[in-house]
Amino acid sequence: MKLLEPFQFKSITLRNRMVMGAMHTRIETLDRPVERMAAFFEARAKGEAGLILTGGFAPNAVGKMEADAPVMDVNTPLEHHRPITDAVHAAGSRIVMQLLHAGRYAKHDQCVAPSSIRAPINRHTPRAMTIADIQSTIEDFAASAKRAQEAGYDGVEIMGSEGYLLNEFTCRATNVREDAYGGSFDNRIRLPLEIVHAIRAATDPDFLIVFRISSIDLVEGGMTGEETADYAQALERAGVDILNTGIGWHEAAIPTIAQSVPRAAWAFAIRNIKQAVAIPVIASNRINTPEVAETLLADGTCDFVSMARPFLADPEFAKKVRLGQSDRINTCIGCNQACLDHIFTERTATCMVNPFAGRELDLIVRPAATRRRIAVVGGGAAGMACASQAAARGHQVTLFEVQSRLGGQVNLAKAVPGKSEFNEMLRYFQFRLQDTGVEVRLNTQASPETLKQLGFDEIVIATGVTPRVPQIEGIDHPSVVRYDEVLSGKVTVGQRVAILGAGGIGFDMAEYLVGDEDAARDPARFLKDWGVDVSMAHPGGLSAGKTPSQPHTSRQVHLFQRKPDKPGATLGKSTGWILKAKLRKAQVTMVTGVQYERIDDEGLHYMVQGQPHCLPVDQVVLCTGQESNLSLMKALKEDGITAHAIGGAHIASELDAVRAIDEGTRLGLRL
Secondary structure, three states: OHHHOOEEEOOEEEOOOEEEOOOOOOHHHOOOHHHHHHHHHHHHHHOOOOEEEEEEEEOOHHHOOOOOOOEOOOOOOHHHOHHHHHHHHHOOOEEEEEEOOOHHHOOOOOOEEOOOOOOOOOOOOOEEOOHHHHHHHHHHHHHHHHHHHHOOOOEEEEEEOOOOHHHHHHOOOOOOOOOOOOOOHHHHOHHHHHHHHHHHHHOOOOOEEEEEEEEEOOOOOOOOHHHHHHHHHHHHHHOOOEEEEEEOOOOOOOOOOOOOOOOOOOHHHHHHHHOOOOOOEEEOOOOOOHHHHHHHHHOOOOOEEEOHHHHHHOOOHHHHHHOOOHHHOOOOOOOOOOOHHHHHOOOOOOOOOOOOOOOOOOOOOOOOOOOOEEEEEOOOHHHHHHHHHHHHOOOEEEEEOOOOOOOOOHHHHOOOOOOOOHHHHHHHHHHHHHHHOOEEEOOOOOOHHHHHHHOOOEEEEOOOEEEOOOOOEOOOOOOEEEHHHHHOOOOOOOOEEEEEOOOHHHHHHHHHHHOOHHHHHOHHHHHHHOOEOOOOOOHHHEOOOOOOOOOOOOOEEEEEOOOOOOOOOOOOOOOHHHHHHHHHHOOOEEEOOEEEEEEEOOEEEEEEOOEEEEEOOOEEEEOOOEEEOOHHHHHHHHOOOOOEEOHHHOOOOOOOHHHHHHHHHHHHHHO
């Protein structure tokens, strides 16, 4: 298996071809930051990652992503890093520090860029760098690399993609300079090459230089495929040891790593670089299983595979591959809900499917002092997390599920086009329950009498939610259906549909009705739909003169919201725009500030700004919120029995799998 093959770099041996890619985590902003970072990376090293790339460290203050972002300069104490590198090396892995100058993406008023052109995703307009600024930046990169070497890192990764400073220099749209660092192709790549030369001169010959190159920019004025290949060759000549690949800028209007992006969709762009150079190339983006990674190595697309979020989801990813336990991997499902969405809203990153990520010092697994009999009622995300965690500690756990299968609301979510990755989460939890010895009773209604008769020491209520039915005249009309009836396949809707409620469930329902699962699984279909030029003949890899493809369905869908606010306010920061764009393309209409009047044979009657309307529809789908299913909880309380409520049974507002799994895990650790 190529994934498990070692690789020799000069005096450095990597034990396999699996790389934990760089991720912003903001762990360094918490208390005990050094100890936390050491524990975080040590867990991945013990999980046998071959190479670990840290999150970005700025080479100077103006290059920081945000005010409290980390910097690596001559004043950085080595004791802030030695515990990290020592822990990783002791566990048998190698670690490289990423050096990232944010450029015009920096969220502070001191940001700089090649030219004074504001990024559409930042409110700050950058100051155009002078020649003196450029020279000092080169010196700062070299000084940072030397300091990283002194701190015990095996190398540095120079961030040259995703639209950060060095990428801004290579792009015509963001670099309109008329000096030696702008204009021609050679001038636009001059700064990255000079930084590589400076780092090579400042560090030992065995010190690794990884360069993260933008393999496809996906923005106007970006490089063509031919230019990218020439750039890669120039970096190789300059002394780069490894080329890592980035996909798209953060401001690009094309999704690159979300769940709706097919696995390994960007392999064509990575191959363009691999075919141009002799040095090793690392593939990245939407590679989340050993099978996908192995295929990319076997067909010559790359030499290493970078998996950032997959190592967040399961620090033992590589170890499980070696042991032949791939079906036990806690797979990253690309949801972004607890990692990127947290980072973009200035919170610390963790992982929906693995709440331990980034919290290694807080969530400690200890064997149960006393083995107890525990009942968990409800086999959704919260219930499965709690049951498996409690059983792993030694408790005797019985999980009751009234349905014929586990999953709860997850089974509804995975029916939405682009969300089939939720199947991986269900697969993991099913094996986890099996491996920890949880007794699972499907098709079983856990009554208070049954629970009392069996004499459990602790009872956990994870019974989830029930859809809320609003008080509207005609709500019992035959055309009215609930979201769970539709997503479960129990009800088939017609061609004209009104969705009441524009929260996360309402948007998912709209995507279910007009979306196409094939587009989320077939890279060719996905790339065509989003206007990507796979030949990369056009700048940025964008198709020239692209016209939107026609929606695959003729269904007319209308999304209604009571509030006058913009619909979709609760959608994920990093993924909501994707869903909105897809629904616009499918011509889904969205109406806000609605007052519902009645539902009858004529359709949905409603008012907007005092004006009456009637929309003829075949179905009205209720996505109007949900309520905690606490009937069992109340019955137990009446009998004087105390129980714990988690997940939707605890808080019903918005279906939040991040909170549900976190609550289940934490309770499983406490019981």
